[in-house]
Amino acid sequence: MPSNTLLLMDGTGLAYRAFFAIRALATRAGRPTNAVYGFIRMVRQLEAAWQPTHWAVVFDGGTPPARLNLLPTYKAQRVAMPDALRGQFAPIEAFLQAARIPAVRLLAEEADDAMASLTARARDRDAEVLLATSDKDLFQLVSEHVAIVPPTAGGEKMGPAQVRVRTGVNPDRIVEWLALTGDAADNIPGVPGIGPKTAAQLLAQYGSLDGLWARLEKLPARKTRQALTDHRAVVERNLALIRLRTDLIEQLDWDTLRRQPADAAALRRTFTELEFHALVRELEDSPAPGAAVRGKAAAQMDLF
Numbered sequence: 001m002p003s004n005t006l007l008l009m010d011g012t013g014l015a016y017r018a019f020f021a022i023r024a025l026a027t028r029a030g031r032p033t034n035a036v037y038g039f040i041r042m043v044r045q046l047e048a049a050w051q052p053t054h055w056a057v058v059f060d061g062g063t064p065p066a067r068l069n070l071l072p073t074y075k076a077q078r079v080a081m082p083d084a085l086r087g088q089f090a091p092i093e094a095f096l097q098a099a100r101i102p103a104v105r106l107l108a109e110e111a112d113d114a115m116a117s118l119t120a121r122a123r124d125r126d127a128e129v130l131l132a133t134s135d136k137d138l139f140q141l142v143s144e145h146v147a148i149v150p151p152t153a154g155g156e157k158m159g160p161a162q163v164r165v166r167t168g169v170n171p172d173r174i175v176e177w178l179a180l181t182g183d184a185a186d187n188i189p190g191v192p193g194i195g196p197k198t199a200a201q202l203l204a205q206y207g208s209l210d211g212l213w214a215r216l217e218k219l220p221a222r223k224t225r226q227a228l229t230d231h232r233a234v235v236e237r238n239l240a241l242i243r244l245r246t247d248l249i250e251q252l253d254w255d256t257l258r259r260q261p262a263d264a265a266a267l268r269r270t271f272t273e274l275e276f277h278a279l280v281r282e283l284e285d286s287p288a289p290g291a292a293v294r295g296k297a298a299a300q301m302d303l304f
Contacts, residue, residue, distance in 0.1 A: 003127075004054060004125065004126075005050065005051075005053050005054070005127065005130060006052060006054040006055065006056075006118070006119075006128070006129045006130070007052035007055040007130045008056055008129065009043065009055070009057045009058065009132040010131075010132060011057040011058055011092075012059050012060045013111075013134060013135065014039050014043070014132075017042070017134075018034065018036075018041075019034060019038070019082070019084070019085045019088070022034040022038045027275045032085075033088065035085050035092070036088050036091045036092055036274060037274075037276060039092055040095055040279065042153075043099075045152065045153040046132050046151070049149075050149060052259060053258065053259060054127070054254070054257040054258050055102070056103070056104050056118065057104070058105070059103065059104070059111055061105040061110070061114070062107065062108040062109065063110065064108055064110065064113070065108065070240055071241055074187060074241065075186050076187055078187075091274055094270045095267070097266070098270050099267060100260050102257055104118070106248055106249075109248055112135060112137050112138060114249070115141075116245060117245060117247060117248040117249040119141050120247075120249075121251075123145065123146070125254055128145045128146075129141075129147075132149050133148060136167075136178075136183075137174075137183070137242060139158075139166075139171055140175050140243070142159060143160065144160070148162075167196065167200060168197065168199075168204070169199075169203050175239060175243045176239070177196070177200060178242045179238035179239045179242055180198075180202070180203075181194060181195060181199045183242065186241075188241055189234065190231075190234070191227050191231045191235060192227055193223060194224065194228075212228070216228060216229065264283055267279075268280055268283055271283070
């Protein structure tokens with residue numbers, strides 16, 4: 001059984017969730033602080049719930065050119081980040097620095113791929129990995145020692161059995177499942193007429209996409225057979241779009257992710273500046289621990 005647990009938090013996702021969950025929170029001068037406050041609360045709840053030995057917050061660093069080359073409209077439907085949210089990433093940075101929580105951003109790479117690469121390096125050390133995210137792309141990483149946990153308080157780990165219940169396929173077939181259905185959240189079109197249930201049934205019946213292609217002519221449903229034939233190139237492209245990279249981080253100094261005591265004085269200054277008076281009072285009772293990234297990891301990553 002792993003003796004270490006790495007908690008990886010989808011920082012961009014947490015910030016968005018907090019921004020839209022808490023609508024009216026600002027300093028007396030009118031500076032929005034809703035995303036920062038919600039972000040801090042979620043990080044603390046995750047820490048309390050899972051008690052990781054190591055942790056990091058991972059942020060998007062941009063859209064990889066390789067994915068845009070495959071599909072120029074990849075994520076094109078998404079609206080620009082609200083200015084009121086964008087302006088709160090600086091105080092989120094200040095909080096993470098004071099709390100000594102590692103913050104990882106790989107330039108021109110998505111958070112999902114960074115989390116996948118960190119997961120791979122953690123598994124090299126036989127550590128358990130918990131992924132705090134609501135992004136179903138990360139279901140493909142789930143295994144006996146890699147689980148999804150909800151970003152908010154409550155909920156249970158999502159292991160292989162839970163992924164199978166939710167999607168109808170095992171984690172090792174998630175990429176193929178999404179390649180067939182497409183992913184509206186990322187503006188990735190799938191095969192017309194093939195939804196999640198049909199995709200799961202096809203993969204269960206034929207074992208894999210390769211098995212499906214090998215016996216496509218014997219597929220009894222004519223419309224489904226024709227749709228798959230006409231959109232096979234789309235499915236193959238989707239595989240490359242959806243499969244996460246695990247090679248973006250070649251080496252990692254494990255100790256840089258270890259949870260360490262926070263800088264209580266720096267936290268107090270940050271909370272006071274943001275007018276989070278309740279959090280200032282909480283510091284008197286239970287300072288928040290954290291960790292700092294440095295050394296080899298810092299040389300590889302664009303870190304806060």
